[in-house]
Each structure stands twice: as structure tokens, then as C-alpha cells.
Amino acid sequence: MKKLISLITFAFTMFAVQTSALATSSHTVKKGETFWTIAKNYGVPVNHLMTANNTKHDQIWPGQTVKIPTNSISLEERKLLARLVEAEAKGEPYAGKVAVATVVLNRVESDIFPNTIKGVVYDKHQFTPVSNGEINKPASAESTRAVNEAVAFHGKGSGSLYFYNPKKTSNQWLRSKKVTVRIGEHIFAK
Template sequence: MTFTPLRVGAGALAAVLLATPIVTAGSGAQAQDRAEPVEQTPLEQVEPLSPPEPQVRFVASETVQEITPEQAAADDVAASDAATLAELVAETDTSALAPEVRCLAQAIYFEARGESLEGQLAVARVIINRAESDAFPDDYCSVVTQRSQFSFVRGGRIPEPGAGAAWTRAQAVARIAHRDQWDSPAGDALYFHATHVRPRWAGRMTARATINRHIFYR
């Protein structure tokens, strides 16, 4: 859960870290204040992300993922006349996702597939905002696999989602978020947690939005 982009087509990918927290299938956060549950709620909940402690920035070994011309073209901004987010999701092609956009889609799937499309977009917005911030790694995959941020990540690896409508929607939302085609109430949020917990760090943050079962902060 309580889970900002180097646009894949924009240049090289490097990783940056600031020990901080993130978001639906239950995430943990680094150096996190464990929140006491207020009530028991079903899966698809995010654990609170705790704010960073030391402001340490470092660049990991450089990695370059090859992007095919098809992927680069597919992730270019595409104009749309969609009147709603649902319409935009329905018309968005989910083929040929670039590796970074796929990481974003996987995070959406495992953290927020039980949320509304707006809730999924908000989770994607947090990851993109982190990738754009100097306080976090510089690309989606590194943000998602940052230590102790997302509980679905095991040993630095993101599991493969199952095929189905939920995965297709997550891929569409990821591409829409990456293209910045739809505004999210989460705005510039860098953190979020499930509404059924009360992390102590939340009192030091400014709430940006409450969407479904998540509260988003900056």
C-alpha cells in the first residue's frame, strides 16, 4: 500500500533514494511508524509509508533497459476526446508497454486493483511524483522496488500479475498516468495510507485527498 517519473522515452534511468515510506495489497514502509489498526478490513489495503529520515541521495549502478520503437511510440502523449476516465481507460491501448510503464502498472495492480479508476490513478500519481522528486529513485521500477516501500515486492522483485480485466485496467491507467492525460486529486502527493490506520507521521503531512480507502499526503 502506503505506495514520485522519469519518462521512459525521455532519457537514461538512474536510481535515487531518500528513506521514506508508500500503498492496496498491504505495503510496508521504511523506518515506518507502525499504525494501529482501527478496524479490520479486507485485502487490497495499503500500509502507511513513513517519511524519510536521513536525506541521503545516491545513484545506483546505471541500468539501461532497451525500448523498442513500438514501445516508444505507444507511450507518446496521445490526444483523446474522452469525457470520463472510464472512457479514456476503455480506449487506451495496453500493448507494447515500455518496461518502466509496466512496473507502474504492476504497482497499480497489486496496490490498488480493488479501488476505483480514480483511486488507481492516484496511486500511480504518487509513484510518478516520487520518480520526479530528488528525494526518491529516478524511475518507476526503482521507486516501486525501493526497500521496505511495497509489501508485494519480494527480494527486490515485482511478481507477475494474473491475466484478466483487472490487469488490463491497471496497464491502461499506468499508460494514462505516464502520459499525464488525466488529472488526479492526489496532485503532488508523495505518500498515502489506508483509511483504517492512523500512522503518527500523517500528522506532520498535509493531506491532499481522500480517494476510496486511501488518504494521500505531501
């Protein structure tokens, strides 16, 4: 019970930090920070962060002030995406969790899927956790971190639009898609 309370407290703190971070329009760089770590902390794509700061190089210095672009992904959408990641990739490596979140973000950008995270997640017959109710269970702190990393990484991956566990599906259409990467038990494809 003590672990559960600690986990809930940690998750609440993560979401509270995200909320306050999203409201901030600038950040003072601390020693050891990079555009990548700042993007993950604020949950914004690293390329948007660099664009907002009018730079193509990744050098920043402690004490420097960087502009934080407005985040287009709401806290509600992040929570939904984290719950999907938890349900779809529980027991998978952290990289697999990031990749599952990335698939959803790629689908939002694609012309063949709905253009919102909620629309993609609840798109009919796409994700088993929606049909079996697992989507309603809370996300772990790791799944929440994976979502932030996927957002920060967005636009820099291989464009995966699908993932599946070959031990759990015989869908030939899905298996015919070009494989982009295999992580844990999942195959990612486009």
C-alpha cells in the same frame, strides 16, 4: 479459463499497441480525438504532447497530423508500475489506481526519492507488495490503462508523494502529511 485467456490476450494486445505507438513519431487525428485521448493512447504526458506540437490551446481537427514526443518511460517500467498499481489498489476505484501510479511518477520527479520507476518501486520499505511478493503477479488491463492515464496526466495533479489506508496503518509520520485527496480506502498526501 476462457476469461483468463481473453484477459491475457487483451493485455498482450494492449502492450503490443503501446510498443508500436511508442515507435511512431506522428499521429493523424481521428474524429472525436483530443490531445488528452492521444496522450493516453501513446502514454505520454499531455503537456509534452502539446509542447511537441507548439501549442497552448487544446483544439485539434480530424486529419491533422500531430507529433508524438519520445516516451521516456519504457515498456518494462510501465509493466512494473502496472503490477504495483494492481497489487496496491486492487478493489479500489479506477481513479485510485491512477492516483497510485501518479504517486510513483511524482516520486521519480522528487529529490527525496530515487529517480527511476524501478528505483521508487523497490525503494526499501516503501510498498508492501514488494516485500510480500504481490508485485510479481500480473497486472489487470484496468491497472495498465490507469498507468497510461497517470502518465498522460503527469504534471497536472496535486503533487501527492504518499498514500495509505488509514484502516491499515497507524504510522503517525505518514498521517501528519498534508492530505491532497481521498479516493476509496486510500488517503493521498504530500
